[in-house]
Amino acid sequence: MTEPYAMPAAQPLSDLSDDALDWQVLLHSGNASAADHARYQRWCALSPAHAEAAREAEALWLDIGHTPTAQVVAAPHARRKRHWAAGLAASLALLVAGYTGWQQAPIWLADYHTGLGQRQAVTLADGSRVLLNSGSALTVAFTDRERRVVINAGEALFETASDPRPFVVDSAGEAVRGTGATFSVRRDGRVVLAQGEATVGERSVPVSPDASAQTAWQRGKLIFNGKPLGQVLAELERYQQGRILLSDTKLAALEVSGVFDLDEPQALLRTLEQRYGLQVTYLPWLAVVH
Template sequence: MSGNRQSIDDGILQAAAAFVARLQSGDATEMDRQALERWLAENPDHQAAYDELRVLWSDLGDVPIPAGRLGELRAQRRRRVAGFVGLCLAAGVAILSLSTPYGDRFRADYYTGVGEVRRIALEDGTQVDLNTDTALVVRYDEGRRTVRILRGEAFFAVAKNPLRPFVVEDGALSAKALGTRYAVRTAGGGGAADVQVEEGRVEVEAAGQKTVLGAGEAATIDRQGRISLSRADVAAGTAWRDGKLVFSRRPLREVLSTLERYRRGRILLIDPAAGALEVSGIFDLKDTDDALTALEASLPLRVTRLSGLMVVVQSR
C-alpha cells in the first residue's frame, strides 16, 4: 500500500478517523497524543490516512464532528462503495470499545502492535515484557501497585516492596505477586486466561476463589471464573520474550492459533482432522510465513496463501 490513499485498508481509515475525532475534542490528553504518535510510526499508511481525514475536518471549518461522520464524509467525497461508509461510521464506536485494539490502545499507558514484543521498565524497577497485541494501564499509589491488562499477555519481573503489593488484573482475575516472576494472559480469541509462575509465588483470585501458585505452576481461568491448576513449562510458554515460539506435541489447531496472533490477517484451518496433528518445534515469531512453510514440509498439509491477509490450511 505504501501510503496510496485509494488503497489504504478500511480498518486503518477507521482508526485514523477515531484518532482525528479524539484529538480535535476538548478533552484530549497527552496520553492520547502519545498514542497517536506511536500509531503513526507503525506504518506509512497510518500517516496518509490520518493526514487525509485531518484535512477533511479542517476543510469543514474545524467544526467538532464524530469520527464516524468524518469517515462518512470522506466516502461521499471519494464516492467509495457504500459498504465503506458503514465501516467508517463504526469508528466513533471503536474509540470507546473495550474489545478492539484501537480502543484499548487509546486507554493504555503501554501497548504493542501485532507481531511486536517490547520490554519496558516501570517506575519502581519492575520489568515488563509485552507480548504481541498487548495493552496495559499502570496505576501506582502509596499502598498498591496495579497493572491492568486490557488485552494480550505480559511477563512481570517484579521489584520487591512488601509495603506496596504488586497486582495484575484483567477484569476477571487478579494475580498478586509475593516477590516473583510470572506471566499473565487475558482471555481472547476463544482461549482462556492463565497465569504462569517462573519464580516465587503468586496469589490468584477469580470469581471469589483464591489459590497460591509456586514456581513451575500455572492456573487457567475459564469464562465462568473457574480455576484449574497444572504444572507448566514456563520457559517454553514464555519463550516469546526471546523472539521464539516453542511447541512440544501441541495440536496443530493450537499452533496455528498462536501463529495467527503474530501476523496480520487470518489463518483458516478448514480440515478438522488436520487440526489434531501433533506439532513439536521452535519457530521465529517474526517470520510466521517460514513457520507455515516448515509445517507444510513436515506434516501432510497443504498451505495456500490466498493473499497477504489470508492463509488456508488443509490436509494434503
Template sequence: MTESVDDRQDRIDGEAAAWVIRQGGAPLTIEEQCAFAAWRAVSSDHEEAFRRASSLWSDLDVGTRQKQVTRRRQIGTGVALGVACIAVLAMQGDGGWLNLDRWRADYTTATGEIRTVSLPDGSTAQLDSHTALAIHYGTAERRIVLIDGDAWFKVAPLGATEHRPFVVEASHGTSTALGTQYMVERDSAGVRTTVTEHRVRVVTRTPDGLTHSVVVAEGQSVRYSRDGALDTPQAAPVDAMTAWRSGQLVFDNEPLSEVIARLNRYQRGRIMLMGARLRDRRVSGVFSCSDIDGAVSSITRQFALRSVSVAGLATIIY
C-alpha cells in the first residue's frame, strides 16, 4: 500500500515528537545519536518537523492552556497530535489506547494480558490483549458487545434449557452463532469474524439503512468495515490467526506494517517504522506475545535494520 501524503506527514510528525521527548530525558547514547542524525538527514521535511515539535513541546512545558491551544492552531494539527499521542501513552498506567467506552465493560484485559472468562450461560470467552466486553443477556438473546480488541468464544449451544441465540455485536454488525466456536476481532478499520467450528451468520447495517448478511463456514473469515460494508467470506489460516490463545503470534509473508500493528497490541509504548520503504517488507515468523522486544530484535536482524527505544514510550525501527 502506497503511503499517502497525509499519512507520511503524520508519521514524520510522530517520529519528531518522539525524538523531542527522548532528548528531554537521559543523554542520548552513541547509538541514539547516530539514529537521530540519520533520521534528520533523511529529508528537509524531517528537519522541519523536528523544529516544529521542539517549539510546541517548549510551549506545552511552560505555557498556559490557552497558549497551548493557540500554538497548536498556529503550527497545525499534525505535530500537536503527535505530541498528544505520546503524552497520552505516558499517562496511561495500562500503556494502552484511550477508549472511554471501556468504562462500560464487564470484562477487560490489560496490555499484554490474555484471559479466559466464564459467561452466565456457561459459554466461555477468551480475551486477547487490551480487549473489552460488555454482557447484555436478556430473555430474547445472549448479546455480547465487543467494545475493543479480539475475543474467541466457545458458545453453550441451544437446547432444551437454552433457546436464546448467542450474538456478538461489534461496530455496525453482529455475528450470531450457528455453531459453537468463533473469534471476533475489532480494529480501527472494522471487524473480522473467523469461524473455528460450525458456522456463524454475520449481519451488517450501512448508513443508508441497508442490511447485508452472510453465513461464514468453518475455516473461513469475513471482514466488514466501520460503515457496515461486508466483504465475501474467504478461507482463513485459522491456526495462525488464533495462535495468540496459546501465547504466540504467527506471521506468514505479511507486510511489516501489519506485523508492527499487531505487535503494538502486546506492549506499553509504540513501535514505529521510520521510512515508507519498510512498510511492505514481508515477514514470516513465530513470536511470543510476552516477548515483543525479542520480536523486534528478530525482525531487525532479518532485514539488517536498527532500532532505538525512546524513553520507554516508543521504539523506532529504521
C-alpha cells in the first residue's frame, strides 16, 4: 500500500475498499506510528470516495462484533452496504491468513521445527536437551570450537550438557552463552535463566525469580499475574492459528491473572469472556476481542 504524492485518477470503488481495509489492518495492528496515522488522514482527504471507503471500513471494524441475530431487516441500500461489509470481512480474513503463512516460512527451513500448538523435545549430538515451544524453529551448527544453535523462530528451552566447547544460542543476531545451564531463549530477545550461569554478550544474566512461571509452557500451561490483556492475547496468539485482535485499544491495559491450559487455547478466550465481561467474535483465521 503506497500513498500517492498527487491526486490520482478515479479509482474503482473495489480498489478503494481494499485500500481502506489495508489501512484498518495497519492501524489496528499495534505497530502503527504517528506518521502512519497522519498518512491515513491524508489518504482519507484525497477525494469524497476515499473518505466514504474509510468510513465504511471503520464502521465495519467497530461493528464486527454484531451478530446477525442482533440486526434488523435492512433497507435495500443498507443491505448493499452489508453485502460489501461481508466481502470486506472475508478479505480481512484472507489477508490475515496470508500474513500468518508468510510468517511461518522460516520455520520449515530449519533443522528442527514445531507447528502452532506443538512442542517437541530434541537431544542434540553433545547430549544437550532442547524443548521447542509452539511455532518454533532451531538450526544446529556445531563445530570443533563451539556448539552453536540458531533460534530461527519462536522459543526453546535448553538444558546444556557438560562439554569443553561453549554452548552459544544465536537469537536475532544476539549471542547467549549458557554452558552447564538451564535457560530459555526467545527470538524476540527474552532470556529466562532457571539455573546455572548465562551471559548475553558481555552481560551476565541473573537467575529469574519467576522462571517457573515464565517457562510454564514446557508443562503445557500459561501463567499470568496481572498481565495487560494486550500482552496476554499476543502470547496466546503464538499457540493457535490466525490472529487475535482487540477492537478497542483501551482494553489492552486490562489486567489479567490465571493459569491456562495450552492444549485448549480457546478455553482462555472463553475464560476472558466469562471472567472479564469481554466478547469474542470469530472469523476465519481471526478472533476479535471487544
